[in-house]
Amino acid sequence: MTQDITAPTNGLRDIAIPDSPLARHAAQLIRDTESELLFNHSTRVYLWGALLGERNGISFDPELLYVASMFHDIGLTSDYRESELRFEVDSANAARAFLRSHHVDEADVTTVWAAIALHTTPGIPEHMHGEIALVQAGAGMDVAGRGFDAITREQRAAVVKTYPRGADFAASIIDAFYEGMKHRPGTTFGTFNDDFLAHKDPSFERVNVCSIILNSRWG
Template identity: 55%
Template sequence: MSNIIAGVRIPDSAMAKAATQFVRDVEDDLLYNHSRRVFLWGALAGERRGLTYDAELLYIGAMFHDVGLTKTHSSPDLRFEVDGANAARDFLQAYDVPERDVEDVWTSIALHTTPGIPAHMRSTVALVTAGVEMDVLGIDFHAFSPEHRQQVCACHPREANFKEGIIEHFAEGIAHKPETTFGNVKADVLALKDPDGFRRQNFCSIILGSAWPISA
């Protein structure tokens, strides 16, 4: 595999290589290739936007962003994004990465399914989400050249039906803790995949049904 894809150099430090192996050991091909593409889209978006970013931190954020969907790193009660962020934090702390950088990677993973906020934060946070949004939702699809799209997908192919496949992975990773989907986009996943068993919580109903008296 080339270390340069679509003009983007894949980080190859000892830490980056260890991160690659870490993710390869727990994710299947669909999630692994998706995570690599997220890094590449994020890096290309950063270059297009003229952002200064740390490629190694962006790489760690991209590679770990879906680790929380795996059985190895899924907690019983935390959002999968937080599980992935915690795994990345533990990994980075073992390499004595400065705490601010660890926080940026943690936040980039924790917020990658929260649209509208990461774009206003530091580059690692903004670009992990940009990469995810391109690969999963096709946001800014036409801002990436056809050549870059072809080169990225030639090295890290999308599954024959990646759209359905990624939704299945989301559902499998969160089905055991549906309460963690409250207030975030993953509620849509369970509403699609478990229409008979899943009941979406309603923010206003929670307010009106709380233990607080009507007037206090």
């Protein structure tokens, strides 16, 4: 069973928020854990991903895509301020524990884990399961506007009306990423996440993989 997010005349008549017990529980957990900024962002990630999946003929399970989208940034919250894992892995582990507690099939758990863990790793998710590809696509659309023109103006307006971005979303989401990763700078290596630290902290030094290779024990 699904619940339309808005009236059927708003251009989203074929896209709905899943309304299963699993989806409702996930939404409540994230609402209780995350800021309004991250909750709305995560919900939009699902909606953009679903719209892009529909447009591009990518099949996906709405419930799995929704849970993956809702959990994908939970590792940025204050509960993980002592963690030394990548925030994506913290988020994926939280989703895995949640799904296992609801006795979800392990193959589906693995798909959701990968969708979250890989959502900041360019060039790989788009070649995997629909849910994995679409979490990254939805996040890219919401944060950086990737795929912006693939979604109609009417659809964009309907999503943002229901789940607002806020007046200063760009600066606020950068701050959220920075706060969630500044205590574990080493985990940003290998993704674009080090850009958030470099933007906010002039003293941050990026890891140079060439220097690592040249100065390795292999000499």
